Amino acid sequence: MSSQQSVIAVKETHKEELMDKSNVVGVGVGYKVSGGERTDTLSVTVLVREKVPASSLPPSSRVTPQLDGVPTDVVEVGTLRAFQTRTERWRPAPPGVSIGHYQITAGTFGAVVRDRATGARLILSNNHVLANMNNAQVGDAILQPGPIDGGLSSDLIAHLERFCRLEFTTSPGSCNIAGGVAGLANLIARWMGSQHRLQSMQINAQATNRVDAAVARPVEDGFITDEILEIGVVQGTRPAELLMPVRKSGRSTGLTTGQITVIDATVSVDYDGQTAQFDGQLVSGAMSAPGDSGSLLVAGDSLQAVGLLFAGSDQSTIFNPIQDVLDCLSVTI
């Protein structure tokens, strides 16, 4: 049997030629694995992206069973890439990583959805992540990672495509100036023949929402991948039920699991000092933190989408039912 040092020497001699072969992504020294069991024979371990029968490879790409009398062992490891955190730049970007409108902090890229009319692949997240709480214009820059994670204009991944408007029950700052501005705007609107009128109103108690949702169109289709980090590719949807086990993959807390504890919930949610009321919501125990907004909620035991995470506290997380999100945005998942 060869000593570790002599095997390392053989590996060093042949390293370059092995790395040049197609499919090879690494070379090292290790105990040979045979029939799934580790033996005590040292070998030159060749890491390949994919194991292929030697017969289907050109002779130059084959790994010989022995090198200078030392056995080789071919191990399949897939494509190797540097470990990336969710707040870094990813291209292509998978759902589960940081994203955001250029004027916000950051939220989560929830899922890849398809436009019902054109079939185009779009990025799903919240209005407050992609459309800055109604304060964005269609076409605005969406950055990956989001601004608080260092996203700059060079990290442009998509443009805002459309969003479901948020209706706030209370908004700060209605004052004489606002009233005057609204009055002037209405005068102009009347003169222009518009039916729309601005109101300087502080309280709109009737305003309710079903979803906090938006979609963005990637600059290039290849900038995004369908596979949600640590979950996989979503297959269809499923309505939530009480006590259903669920999971999500988000920018801040990664993969977390929980259980639906309340359905059909009416909740009052704070948005930087403004309040918005939502009906028909889903509630789970704590499974998120700021930055997870926009994460897709998936059933615990299947790949079916259940909801869209948008709010929470230290004790609870709140989700829009997925079907309402898809219908409002006119997309499919």
Added chain:
Amino acid sequence: MDDPQEAQAKVQAVKRVHTAELMRKANVVGVGVGVRYRGGLHTGEIALVVMVSRKVPPAQLAPQDVIPSILDGVPVDVQEVGKLSAQS
């Protein structure tokens, strides 16, 4: 209670009637159809869940802010959830 589907429908109906009045009470941030919790464990019993930013003994609340323990024959479970905020 009876069959869970029936119990759920009953709670849903009571919820529709009382949501607006419950949402006006102090500390209430949400109302929904859920499962009752006792000592951190769910009992399986379906209840009208009232979510509050913090739990306060009824004695310290104005009478109109006290949450009843039964509404139209349906059990009410008060659950503390803190302040709910958009999470970006």
